[in-house]
Every structure is written in C-alpha cells, then in structure tokens.
Amino acid sequence: MTTDSLGIVEARKKLGVLVSRAVHGHRPTRISRSEDERAVLISEEEYEELLRFRREREASQVREAMAAHERGELRMHRYESRDDLHADFGLPAPGDRS
Template sequence: MTPDALGIVEARNRLGTLVARAVHGHQVTRITRSADERAVLISEADYEELLRARHELEAARVAAAVAAHERGEREMMTYDSKAALYAALDLPASGDGERS
C-alpha cells in the first residue's frame, strides 16, 4: 500500500469526509482492499472530465486512422464486431463503464 492510499476499512470509516474532499477539493483518494484490488475515489465532475478526455483521445485515434487510410498508409479493414475494431485501434473495449 502506498503512503497516500487508505485501506478499505479506514476508507469506509471516513467515507463522508473523503467524498466531501473529492467533491469540494477535487482530492483523489486511493483505496486498497488487497494488492490486486485497488480503486480511486474522485468526484463525479472529475469522472465526467476523464470520460470526455477519453472520448476525445479515442476520436483522435480514429481520425488519425481514417487520415492514414486516405493517404494510402493504412489498408481498409473490415471487422466482425465493435470489440474487434477497438482492439485493432488499441482502444479500450466499449461499454466498460462509460457512456456512449
């Protein structure tokens, strides 16, 4: 556990304060349950901003792929599914907790 991370029990005990810090102070809290189970508490506004940034990055990658195709630098491909397209463009799988 890193010094700035809280265990899940301590986070549960301080949840009201942690939520207030996230919402009003935009402070991030890392929470650990085990070495493999970690989460981050952020405000909804910060989460929405992250989603917007992710969407912009994905759109830029798709636009770059289209431009490369138009310049003859990328072959036109067809895909059996949206998941296969995302994988080919090295994008995170669609529908993993974000809005469309």
C-alpha cells in the same frame, strides 16, 4: 495535488469525509483492498472530465487512422457482422456473459 491512500476498512469508516474532500476539495483518495485491487475516489465532475478526455483522444485516434488510410499508409478490414469482429479479437459476442 496530494493523494491520500487508505485501506478499504479505514476508507469505509471515513467514506462521508472522503466524498466531501473529493467533491469540494478536489482531493482524490486511493483505496486499496489488496495489492491487486485498488481504486481512486474522485468527484463526479472530475470523472466526467476524464471520460471527455478519453472520448476526445479516441476520436483523434480514429481521425488519424482514417487519414492514414486515405494516404494509403493503413489497410482497414471490413467486418460483415459484430460477431465476426468480436471473434477476430477473441472477445465474447455482444450479450454473451462468458
């Protein structure tokens, strides 16, 4: 599968065509705004498939961690609240916009 790469200005001019290619031709397009800001335009069907694969992988990792814990290979920590969990990882509390 080939992936076209376009700058954001050019992609904006061709957006309808790019969406059709993504949906009907399953051809993704890389879109760059700058060196650090890049995205890929894909069909919703392909996006949903990627999400499904991600969920399956994460579920597999959780199952493996639980099995490792049961075998005594992994120590798990229990948090009393979501705020404690977020604080431990240095994340803002749920609902905070910080």
